[in-house]
Amino acid sequence: MENKTRLLLSARRSGGQDDRDADIVEALAYARENPTLAEWARGQQRTDAALAAKLRQVQPPQGLRDTILAGAKVSRRRSGSWFERRAFGNFRMGEMLAAVAILLLIGVALVSQYAGYDKGHGWQAAAVAEVEKIEHGEATIDHQVADMPDIRAWLAAQAAPVPGETTPAALAKLGIYGCSKRRWQGQPMTIVCFKLGPGKDVYLIALSNVNIADAPPQGVPQYSTVDGYTTVSWSEGSLTMMITGKVTKAELAKLFQAQARLELRGVGQMPRLSWWGRRPACPLVALGQAGHLSHYDRRGACSTSLGTPLV
Amino acid sequence: MNPDQPFQLLVDLHYAALYRFGLSLSGKVEAASDLVQQTFYLWAEKGHQLRDRTKAKSWLFTTLYREYLSTYRRNMKFPQVELDDAIGELPSIASEVLDELDGATVVATLAQVDEVFRGPLTLFYIEELSYREIAEVLQVPIGTVMSRLSRGKEQLRDLLIESRSGASEKVIAFPPKKGAA
Numbered sequence: 373m374e375n376k377t378r379l380l381l382s383a384r385r386s387g388g389q390d391d392r393d394a395d396i397v398e399a400l401a402y403a404r405e406n407p408t409l410a411e412w413a414r415g416q417q418r419t420d421a422a423l424a425a426k427l428r429q430v431q432p433p434q435g436l437r438d439t440i441l442a443g444a445k446v447s448r449r450r451s452g453s454w455f456e457r458r459a460f461g462n463f464r465m466g467e468m469l470a471a472v473a474i475l476l477l478i479g480v481a482l483v484s485q486y487a488g489y490d491k492g493h494g495w496q497a498a499a500v501a502e503v504e505k506i507e508h509g510e511a512t513i514d515h516q517v518a519d520m521p522d523i524r525a526w527l528a529a530q531a532a533p534v535p536g537e538t539t540p541a542a543l544a545k546l547g548i549y550g551c552s553k554r555r556w557q558g559q560p561m562t563i564v565c566f567k568l569g570p571g572k573d574v575y576l577i578a579l580s581n582v583n584i585a586d587a588p589p590q591g592v593p594q595y596s597t598v599d600g601y602t603t604v605s606w607s608e609g610s611l612t613m614m615i616t617g618k619v620t621k622a623e624l625a626k627l628f629q630a631q632a633r634l635e636l637r638g639v640g641q642m643p644r645l646s647w648w649g650r651r652p653a654c655p656l657v658a659l660g661q662a663g664h665l666s667h668y669d670r671r672g673a674c675s676t677s678l679g680t681p682l683v
Numbered sequence: 684m685n686p687d688q689p690f691q692l693l694v695d696l697h698y699a700a701l702y703r704f705g706l707s708l709s710g711k712v713e714a715a716s717d718l719v720q721q722t723f724y725l726w727a728e729k730g731h732q733l734r735d736r737t738k739a740k741s742w743l744f745t746t747l748y749r750e751y752l753s754t755y756r757r758n759m760k761f762p763q764v765e766l767d768d769a770i771g772e773l774p775s776i777a778s779e780v781l782d783e784l785d786g787a788t789v790v791a792t793l794a795q796v797d798e799v800f801r802g803p804l805t806l807f808y809i810e811e812l813s814y815r816e817i818a819e820v821l822q823v824p825i826g827t828v829m830s831r832l833s834r835g836k837e838q839l840r841d842l843l844i845e846s847r848s849g850a851s852e853k854v855i856a857f858p859p860k861k862g863a864a
Contacts, residue, residue, distance in 0.1 A: 379829040382836060383807070383814035390813050416836075422781040423839075424808045429786030432702040436716050440694050440723045508732050509742045512822045518752055547753035550822070567753035571725045 374409065377402045381413045386421035495584055496605065498556045499577045500598045500616055502563060506552070507573065507618075513550035513565060520544065523551045523564060532560045533578035533611050540627040543576060543615075557583045574617035574624070581612045588612065593628055595621050604628070694723060697740060700811045701747055703790070707805035708751050710794035718754075722747040744812065744820045748802060780847050792842045800835030803828050 380399035384390045391397070403410045505511035515526045527534045532553040547567035554561045561579040568574045581587040588594045588605040595604050603616040604624045615624055698719055705715035725746055726739075733742055793805055806817045818828040 379833055382833050383829045385807070385810050385813070387810055389810065393813065393815070418778070419781065419840075420808070422778075422784075423789060424810050426781075426784050426786050426789040427703055427805075427808045430703050430706065430790055432699050432719070433712060433716060436702065436719065437694060437698055439716075440698060440720050441691060443720055443724050443727070507729070508734060509738060509745055510734065512819065514822075516752075516822045549749060549752050567749075570721060571728060 374402075374406070377409065378412070381409075382416060384413075384417075386417045386424055493584070493586060495556055495561075495579065495612065496596070496598050496603060496614065499561065499563070499575075499579075499614060500601045500603070502552075502554050502561070503575045503577075503601065503616060504599070506563070506565065506575070511552070514552040516550040518548055518550075520548060523548065527551060527553070527562055530560070532562045533580060535562065535564070535576055535578045535608070535611070535613060540615075542627040543574075546574070559583055568617065568619060568623065572617065572619055572623075574615055574619060577614040577616065578608075578611050581607060581610055584612050593625075595624065690723075690727065693726070693739060693743075697743055697811075698723070700809045701743060703809055704744065704805050705747055705751065706790055707793040707801060708748075709755055710791075714755060718747050718750055721750050721754075725750075740811065741816055741819055744806065745822075748820055780843055783847065784843070788846075792839060792846060795842050796835055796838045800831050800838060803831045804835035804839060807832055 377399045380395055381403060384393075384396050384399075391400070400413075403413050502511065506513060515523065517523060517526075524534055530553045543566060549565050549567060551562065551564040554563060556579055559580045559582060561577065564576040564578075566574050566576065587607050590607045590609075593604045593606050595602070597603065598616070600618065601616045602619055602621050602624055603614050604621075605612065605614040607613065615627065617624075701719045701722060702715050705718035706712065709715055709718065722743055726743060730739070730742070733739065789808075793801060793808075796804060802821055803817050806812050806820065807814070812820065814828050814832065815825055818825045821828065823831075
């Protein structure tokens with residue numbers, strides 16, 4: 373009890389801001405009955421108050437505040453509706469009609485391309501909802517590390533799906549900052565968080581395809597949008613995989629193009645370990661518009677999504 | 684927080700504390716300034732998505748910490764510190780040691796504390812967040828925050844005492860005068 377009390381009192385801010393916290397209240401009551409502990413706690417508070425006061429002496433550089441405000445203005449202009457921009461006033465009616473027609477055509481093309489995927493399958497919507505919670509700070513990342521082998525070990529220990537060989541190697545070059553385990557229809561679902569660039573995160577999802585009737589094809593990336601998130605999904609053996617984020621389709625496709633280049637460079641050379649380090653990645657990719665990926669089939673041999681053996 | 688609270692007020696309320704947090708994490712003025720700017724830039728872009736506006740402060744600290752991890756510490760590994768291992772007597776620092784300190788020395792000493800303890804310790808001394816909120820920002824269990832605070836304080840105390848005794852030992856003798864016997 374005394375050890376826990378010491379930890380709690382050590383975590384109590386010197387300004388008294390925490391004195392209504394139930395655990396702190398209990399710790400303070402315990403300390404009142406133990407003069408040695410109470411004296412120790414007073415000493416801690418004196419030290420903490422002095423150090424906090426010293427830290428408050430540190431002032432941000434001159435001009436930082438103005439720079440922040442200026443940066444935010446730029447950001448708002450960029451993210452604001454184009455209808456709000458002055459440029460809108462410079463359009464003439466003919467140009468506007470042409471622009472609307474072009475947008476309609478693009479819309480029709482996109483709808484036909486993503487037919488059946490636009491609203492997202494159940495598992496995709498569930499995964500995107502979990503990602504959204506993380507992005508909005510409404511859910512915590514279970515295991516916050518920047519180390520891939522550690523993440524793999526943690527996922528394995530949690531009996532969560534561990535992404536495998538067809539995961540784009542380009543992901544390994546991104547900053548990784550943690551992973552989480554969630555559940556969908558009783559099955560564990562893995563979410564690994566990556567930093568694609570400033571303010572741009574992407575998330576790798578992996579879950580068993582046991583409950584997924586319409587799982588994406590093996591090794592063939594399928595692009596779609598779900599609740600404003602761009603997604604790319606494929607199957608990898610018994611796992612259904614997805615990468616998603618508030619990014620463009622081109623940004624996601626780049627990850628796969630990088631994979632394809634890597635694989636092609638690897639032909640005829642030594643087997644290259646996949647970035648998850650489990651076993652050598654399949655050495656060749658059938659390059660198509662969709663960027664087909666090779667994968668291990670059930671016999672343990674590499675083959676394309678069309679079932680063509682490669683080794 | 685009031686949902687209509689203007690951006691400028693949010694900046695005025697939190698940018699100094701965020702800067703101190705960034706400075707203690709990175710140890711560099713430029714990096715800390717970049718981290719704060721990036722954090723508010725992200726708020727301007729994504730802040731409207733935060734449904735619970737009372738969590739704006741936690742969101743800012745969390746975002747700065749994530750930006751720091753992803754930008755400056757890509758390969759950092761955070762060991763979990765067991766609660767029982769962290770319990771020490773933690774004697775207080777003598778008042779004369781504290782009196783001699785200034786803010787810059789505290790930041791410089793915090794920057795020498797092990798990275799795993801530095802985040803929670805700085806957030807604690809900034810006094811903007813409770814230990815529960817620190818756990819949310821760092822996304823670790825509350826027990827881990829308490830143990831890291833305890834261990835971190837121990838390290839900080841040792842470093843401060845060490846730097847003081849080191850400074851007092853650095854007495855440079857005058858060279859002997861030429862021709863002196």
